Amino acid sequence: MPHEIKEISEISDFRGINDMKRFIGFLIKEFYHIFRDFRTLLILFGMPVAQILLFGFAITNEIKDVKIAILDESKDNVTREISDKLLSSGYFLLYDNLQSVKDIEPEFRKGIIKEVIIFEPNFSDNLFKTGSANIQLIADASEPNLANMIVAYTTSIITNYRSEITKSEDVLPSINTEIKMRFNPNLKSVFMFVPGLMAVILLLVSALMTSISITKEKEMGTMEVLLVSPLKPFQIIIGKVIPYLLLAFVNAFVILGLAQFIFGVPIVGNTILLVLESALFVIVALSLGILISTISNNQQTAMMISLGGLMLPTIILSGYIFPIENMPIVLQIISNAVPARWFIAIVKGIMLKGSSFGYIMKETFVLIGMAVFFIFLSIIKFKTRLE
Template identity: 60%
Template sequence: MKRFIGFVTKEFYHIFRDKRSMFILFGMPIAQIMLFGFAITNEINNVNIAILDKSKDTKTQKIINKISASKYFYIEQEISSEYQIESIFKKGKVKAVLVFENHFVKNLQTQKQAKVQVITDATDPNIANTITNYVNAILQNHTQEINNTNQPAYQIQTQTQLYYNPELKSVFTFVPGVMTVILMLVSAMMTSISITREKELGTMEVLLVSPLNPLQVILGKVFPYIFLSIINATVIVVLGVFVFGMPIEGSILLLAFESILFIITALSLGILISTLSNSQQTAMMISLMGLMLPVIILSGFIFPLSSMPLPLQVISNIIPAKWFIIIIKAIMLKGASIEIIWKETLILIGMTLFFIVLSIKKYKIRLE
C-alpha cells in the first residue's frame, strides 16, 4: 500500500511540474467558462442604429431619446434621406434604421395612430429579428405611457423592411461563417505541423544545409497548401450557391482575391505556430484548441460582438476570421466593392505580413 501511495504521490508531482498539464487541467476550463459565459447570449446590447426623422417634432425626439437611453441601442448617426440607408448598411457599422413618418404628431392627433418603419440589415437573421422585437417593445412601452393621459388611446405602428435577406434565410449566415471556420482551421492546422514534422523526422538538417534562406523555406511550406485551400474555398462557394441558393451580389474576382488573401493569412498563422512548437502534437493542440473557440465565438459568426463585454470586443480585433466574415458578407450579400471593404482588407494584409515576419524571426532563432 505504501508503494502505491508513493507511486500516486510521484504522479502528482509530475503533473504539478508539467506546466502544460496544469494549463490543460485548470487554465482551459476557466478560460472556456469565462468565454462562454460572457460571449454566448441571445440578447443584443449597444447595437448601432441610424435615425431618419422626417417629422422632427418633440414627440419623435422623445421616442428617439428613449431608444438611445436603453442599453440595447446606440444611435450612430442621424440621416436626412432614404437614399443614404443602403450606403450605410454596406459599410456594415449600422444594423438598423428607424424611419419616423412625416407629420408624426399630426397623425397621432387626427388619426390616433402613427407609423415607424424599422429597416434592418438581415444578413444576420437572428440579430434582425431581435432588433425588431426590441424596438417594438420600446415603442409599446412608450405608447402605454402616453395612453395613461390620453383618451382615446394612441397607437404607434411598426412596419418592418429587411435588406439583403428578406426571407430571413439562416443559410446566408451559415455559408460565410462555415467557409471562414473551415479555411481558418484547416489551413492553419495543415501548416502548423509542417516544420515540426521536419524536426521529428530528423530532416531539419537538410533544410539547415540547404541554400534556401528562411523566407524561401517558409514560402515553400505555404505555397502548396494555398492551392489545396483554394479548392476547399471553391467547393464551399459552389455548394453554397447551387445547393443552398447563396447569392453573390458583388464581384466574383474580388471574392476570389479576398478568399486567397484570407487563406494566406491562415497559412501564415499556421507556419508561425509551427515555428513555435517542438512537436506535431503540440502544434496540433495549439491549432485546434487555440484557434477553434476564438474563431467560432469571437468572429461574429454566431454571436453578435456588440453584445459582448468590451475586453472581448477588443480581443476580437486580433482574430483574422472576424474581418474575413465582414468582407465575405459584404461582397456576397451586399454587393460591396473594394471602396467599402478596403479597411478590412488592409488589416488582413497587415496580419499576414506580421505572421510571416515573426515566423522568419523565430525560424532564424531555431536555426542558430
C-alpha cells in the same frame, strides 16, 4: 584551398535553374505527403463539405411545426379566427385544446408542447367594447432561444390580425410597423453560416495543416537533413505553403459552389474581389501557421496551438455565431485581434450586400497589416539551425 572550392561551386552552379529544380522536387514531395495521408485528405476535402451540409440542413434558426396547446375560455369568433391564423401559418401545430388552467402544468411536463396560448373569457366583447383584450402566452423556456422565437412569431401573427381588424372597422388610429429584412429576406441561417464557414475552413486548412506539416519534419528528424542541404530556409517554407494555398482555394470554391447551388446563397458583389480577399485571408492564416510551427517542436503542440489559439477565437469571437455587438466590451476589444472577424465582415459585405472595395477597405487593410506582421515575425523566428 577554401577559395578554390568556392570558385568551382560558383561556376558549376547554374543557380536559378538548380534552385527551381530543387524547389519543384520539394513541392512534388509535399503533394505526395498530402495525397497519401487519408486523414489529411479527410480534413481537406471531407470537412468543408460535411460542415456546409450540416450547417445548411441540420442547424436552422427557423421554427417549423411547433406543437402548441390552446386554452380558449371565450370560444367566440375572434378567438377562433386568431387560432386559425396561428395554426395555418405553418409554424404551429395544435396538440391539444385545454379545458382549464390546471391542465397547463401537466401538459408542459410531458415535454411535447412548447407553448400554451390562453384567451381570457369574453375575449371579443372586451376587445370591441373596451378596445383591449388579453392573451397570455406561456412558453417552455428550458430552451430559451427557441422560446423567444416562438413567442416572437406568435406575437407577430396576433399583431397582424389586430391591425387587420382595426383597419376594417376604422376605430382607433394605430401605428403600424412595417418590417423588412434586407439582404436575407427569409432570414435563412445558411446565409449567416457561409461567411463564417469560409473563415473557419480556410484557417483550418492553411494554419493547422501547414503548421502540422512543418512540425512533422522536425519530429521525424527530416528537418535536420533538409537544413543540411542546399535548400534555403525560405524555399522550405514556401514549398510547405504553396500546396495548402492551392488546396485552400479549392475549398473556398467548393464552399461557395455548395452555398450557391444547394442553398441558394447569392454572391451579390464582385466575385473576383471576393477571391482576392480570400487569398489575403489565406495568406494571413498561412503566416500564422508558419509562426506556430516555429514555436512548437512537435505535431501535437502545433495542433493544440492551432485549435485552441486559432479555431476557438475564430468560432467564438469572430461574429461567426455570436454577434460581436452583444459581447462584453473586453471581448469586443479582443475580437479585433481575430483575423476571421475582419474576413467575415468582408465576405458578408461582398456576398450578401454587394459592397464594393470602398466599403471594405478598412477590413482589408487590417488583414494586410496582420499578414505583414505575421510574416515578419515568422521570418525573425525561423531558425536556419536547430536552436
